[in-house]
Amino acid sequence: MKILVTGGLGFIGSHTVVELQNQGFDVLVIDDLSNTNISVLDGIYGITGKKPTFVELDLKNQAGVASFFQTHNDLKGVIHFAASRAVGESVEKPLHYYHNNVGSLIYLLEAMERHQINNLIFSSSCTVYGQADKMPISESSPFKQAQSPYGKTKQIGEHILMDTSRVTKLNAIALRYFNPIGAHDSALIGELPIEIPLNLIPFITQTAAGLQEELLIFGGDYPTNDGTAVRDYIHVVDLARAHTKALSRLLQNEQKSSFEVFNIGTGKGSSVLEVVKCFERIVGKTLNYRIVDRRQGDFIEAYADTTLANTELGWYPMYSLDQALQSAWKWQLSLHTN
Numbered sequence: 001m002k003i004l005v006t007g008g009l010g011f012i013g014s015h016t017v018v019e020l021q022n023q024g025f026d027v028l029v030i031d032d033l034s035n036t037n038i039s040v041l042d043g044i045y046g047i048t049g050k051k052p053t054f055v056e057l058d059l060k061n062q063a064g065v066a067s068f069f070q071t072h073n074d075l076k077g078v079i080h081f082a083a084s085r086a087v088g089e090s091v092e093k094p095l096h097y098y099h100n101n102v103g104s105l106i107y108l109l110e111a112m113e114r115h116q117i118n119n120l121i122f123s124s125s126c127t128v129y130g131q132a133d134k135m136p137i138s139e140s141s142p143f144k145q146a147q148s149p150y151g152k153t154k155q156i157g158e159h160i161l162m163d164t165s166r167v168t169k170l171n172a173i174a175l176r177y178f179n180p181i182g183a184h185d186s187a188l189i190g191e192l193p194i195e196i197p198l199n200l201i202p203f204i205t206q207t208a209a210g211l212q213e214e215l216l217i218f219g220g221d222y223p224t225n226d227g228t229a230v231r232d233y234i235h236v237v238d239l240a241r242a243h244t245k246a247l248s249r250l251l252q253n254e255q256k257s258s259f260e261v262f263n264i265g266t267g268k269g270s271s272v273l274e275v276v277k278c279f280e281r282i283v284g285k286t287l288n289y290r291i292v293d294r295r296q297g298d299f300i301e302a303y304a305d306t307t308l309a310n311t312e313l314g315w316y317p318m319y320s321l322d323q324a325l326q327s328a329w330k331w332q333l334s335l336h337t338n
């Protein structure tokens, strides 16, 4: 069964390709390599013994997308990761984000409709909730004002799917990720920050590895237990497994409506300081850190109510924060030795 994974060489995409191949799917990957490296294909091969079919393509190239689907019109489903995802950059380059994240989705949906490929999984984010009023956040929490153009593109993406699935044969599932971290146990694939990392975990591992001088903790005066912001950190392999569960729901026509959304997190909130302490304990190193002012646009806290994913998808996370941090560290070390 052929499945297209757009952005399949990215962080979450590559881990999902591994899960799909392990389950026997025939995987095609489209990636424009803008935020990853072709060597990820070797990592996937190292784990699964199989390379997915790879096509280098920018989904903003409408003719290219149309021609790809002309050639591959026997796909059973599409998992759409390809998108830009840096919150700060999206503030600087809004048009790039709308073009890349919204425009490309439209080209993809048009091509899918043309060839009657009706199953789609969409990478969404807990960012669609804005600062939610109630924790844990359930799927029925309303969309608040998004904090960035990036967040708006995810909200718009979901609206596009909802509207389209009403009037076409499209069946879509949006997975709203909380904070994806960690790496495959093999340390053959992981997160590849191309520049200075903006996210917490790669910054922590780079600091421990001596690549960054110190970790700046953004904000020590939040109304949380220790004053630092709280997030729900989910192991990327658990996240990847959520995609295969969602895919089988689509392929077996188990949906309750043509557009569904699921939170994918652990359900547990951890503060930045808790993550730092946990990492120090696992690695047996003291991390050089300093608490500074809050980062603009950050929420106080966000953690998921995952009841819906548990009951409807039969999905439960398997990895703990300890294991996720351990895998992130192993991956960081592998980057030096390769």
Ligand code: UFG
Residues within 6 Å of the ligand: 085, 086, 087, 125, 126, 127, 178, 179, 198, 199, 200, 201, 203, 215, 216, 217, 218, 219, 229, 230, 231, 272, 295, 298, 302
């Ligand atoms: N943080 C630091 N120092 C750093 C980096 C981060 O203290 O060097 C803090 C942040 O202020 C925040 C927490 O660590 O409190 C987590 O920050 P990340 O940047 O790792 O993650 P975010 O929660 O800001 O953003 C992530 C994804 C987005 C997504 C968002 C949804 O990166 O793509 O979750 O909430 F939209």
